Amino acid sequence: MEVSHSVKERTIAENSLVILLQGLRGRVTTVELRDESAAAGRVTSVDAFMNVRLAEVTFTDRRGAACRLDELFVTGRNVRYVHIPDDVDIRATIEEQLRAIHRVRYFGGRDKGRREFPRAKH
Amino acid sequence: SLTFQQQTTNTVEEPLDLIRLSLDERIYVKMRNDRELRGRLHAYDQHLNMILGDVEETVTTIEIDEETYEEIYKSTKRNIPMLFVRGDGVVLVAPPLRVG
Numbered sequence: 001m002e003v004s005h006s007v008k009e010r011t012i013a014e015n016s017l018v019i020l021l022q023g024l025r026g027r028v029t030t031v032e033l034r035d036e037s038a039a040a041g042r043v044t045s046v047d048a049f050m051n052v053r054l055a056e057v058t059f060t061d062r063r064g065a066a067c068r069l070d071e072l073f074v075t076g077r078n079v080r081y082v083h084i085p086d087d088v089d090i091r092a093t094i095e096e097q098l099r100a101i102h103r104v105r106y107f108g109g110r111d112k113g114r115r116e117f118p119r120a121k122h
Numbered sequence: 123s124l125t126f127q128q129q130t131t132n133t134v135e136e137p138l139d140l141i142r143l144s145l146d147e148r149i150y151v152k153m154r155n156d157r158e159l160r161g162r163l164h165a166y167d168q169h170l171n172m173i174l175g176d177v178e179e180t181v182t183t184i185e186i187d188e189e190t191y192e193e194i195y196k197s198t199k200r201n202i203p204m205l206f207v208r209g210d211g212v213v214l215v216a217p218p219l220r221v222g
Contacts, residue, residue, distance in 0.1 A: 015168075016167045016168065016169060016171060017167040017172070018171070020165075020173065020206065034211070077210070080208060080211055081202075081206060083202060083204070083205060083206075086204065090164060
């Protein structure tokens with residue numbers, strides 16, 4: 001389970017629905033863009049800002065012309081919809097992603113390692 | 123935090139709480155670019171990113187008749203089983219409109 005290396009991104013993702021999209025890594029989905037074009041392909045990654053990387057893409061432009069792309073990067077702002085495949089269990093996917101973030105955050109146990117949210121010093 | 127993970131409070135304190143009341147219900151969503159969605163609200167967040175199930179999207183276009191110059195409203199509908207909607211496209215959220 002891949003989790004962002006950035007504390008900021010982990011926190012943003014944990015507090016929004018983008019975390020579900022991050023759980024779609026490896027799935028084939030269709031991303032519909034703001035400009036009415038659509039990209040159908042395998043999700044490589046989604047970051048906290050909803051920037052999406054897809055592979056093996058069929059890109060259909062606004063006018064309906066389709067082309068094949070090995071890789072495509074879509075800026076988060078340009079996403080309108082993401083189709084969720086029928087076999088995705090939404091709740092389970094989100095919970096798995098949260099568990100992955102917590103594993104990274106609490107690595108090393110209570111008294112070891114660098115703390116993501118340091119204990120308050122009195 | 124994600125809505126369905128929070129301890130649910132019964133009080134309505136802020137506008138987003140009104141949307142919470144519609145969880146698992148069918149809702150109407152008006153979007154930018156003359157789009158409307160009707161579907162079951164499964165989840166939402168503070169950005170109004172939403173997950174809708176059993177969605178019907180209506181796109182409305184206006185065509186101008188070349189002879190009479192009257193405006194003809196055309197709408198195109200399609201159905202999508204499960205859709206993630208990015209919040210910045212959402213204009214309003216309401217219970218389903220009872221329009222004929």
